[in-house]
Amino acid sequence: MIVGIPKGLLYYKYYPFFTNFFNELGVELVVSQDTNKDILDEGVNYCIDDACLPVKIFHGHVAVLKEKCDIILIPRIMQVRKKEYICPKFCGLPEMIKNTIPDLPRIIDKPIYAFSRKKLYTWAKEAGSMITKDKNRIKSAFNYAVMEQDKYRLGFNDKSQQLTVALVGHPYNIFDNYINMNIVKKLKRLGVGVITEEFLEDNLIDEEIRHLYKKPFWTFARNSYGFASNVYRKNLVDGIIYISSFACGIDSVVIELIKERIGNFPLLILKIDEHTGEAGLDTRVEAFVDMLGRGLR
CATH class of the missing domain: 3.40.50 (Rossmann fold)
Structure with missing residues (x-):
């Protein structure tokens, strides 16, 4: 069989x-x-x-x-x-x-x-x-x-570069390299390390969720919000990149919650579907990294 x-x-x-x-x-x-x-x-x-x-x-x-x-x-x-x-x-x-x-x-x-x-x-x-x-x-x-x-331990926890970003999103958007167009490799070439939610303990995510008016009904929303809120509050990264699927209802809610939580902290939202062009994504990522670099200087 x-x-x-x-x-x-x-x-x-x-x-x-x-x-x-x-x-x-x-x-x-x-x-x-x-x-x-x-x-x-x-x-x-x-x-x-x-x-x-x-x-x-x-x-x-x-x-x-x-x-x-x-x-x-x-x-x-x-x-x-x-x-x-x-x-x-x-x-x-x-x-x-x-x-x-x-x-x-x-x-x-x-x-x-x-x-x-x-x-x-x-x-x-x-x-x-x-x-x-x-x-x-x-x-x-x-x-x-x-x-x-x-x-098994999945995820990225690279803090060895000059800049570090939190890569946020549903696991398949983070780990399917065709969907995200090899974004981790692109960031590494630009001198940016990546960390993902897998290296944040559940109890730390729960701490962040307690600040919300209501606990999220969806696990993906809980994890994404909790991770983004934690790295922002503890100043663990220079910026946040959120990879979101176009037409995802869960993401449309959690992204607004994250924006409200982090204020003016650097955030890049990459909406992807079958029509997304790699050149356009590259341009946005490079511009975001350049902005983060200017912040260091």
Whole structure:
């Protein structure tokens, strides 16, 4: 049996769990290639027009995988923290895929509630039963996958350059180099170090959230606001770059909250979609870095 995993959305954050879980169940695993223009074009062809760029790209990854596997994982990630949700599109992602891409193989689309080991194991039992009826093997695979995920550390924490910026946004916008047009490499060439939210402890994000009138309902909003607020308040960076998907409702709210919090502190907002040109993005990034450099002088 061959299980396909699309290399999009939260793959970058949780791939140690998913890949190790299915490997331990003894299946052959096929992961789609890094995002490229062909994958984007496939996604745009199948996906609805008003979806954000990362969701369109995910459709493309599924489209190129469907002929190569017997089952495709479409992670319906609902929660990773209690009383918070990920994104409305994530909740309905399998339905979007099934209603737009024809001739799909079987799909693993059970809801994932990852805020506790017990809840996550519920998903593992349901997903694993599509591959094997051996409950002990499923439990063993789950335990190993959780262990490997716990070891994994994602993110950037480069404070070695003359300038440092906080790179803020949803994980797939930060870690899919096609989406962000290799922004971390661009910044490094310009002498700018990058730090991301993964190196900020949860309790420090919670401290920042307490200042809000109401706690965010969405985990992405909580993390982005808490991280930006913390690095601003503690003067840890010279500026903030927020990478946002065009038409993202969550971002439209959190960006305004961040603006209100940081006032005149340097902030560059990069809105991206399938029409974003690299030359234009480069110009804006270079101008922002030049402004930060003048501030040092």
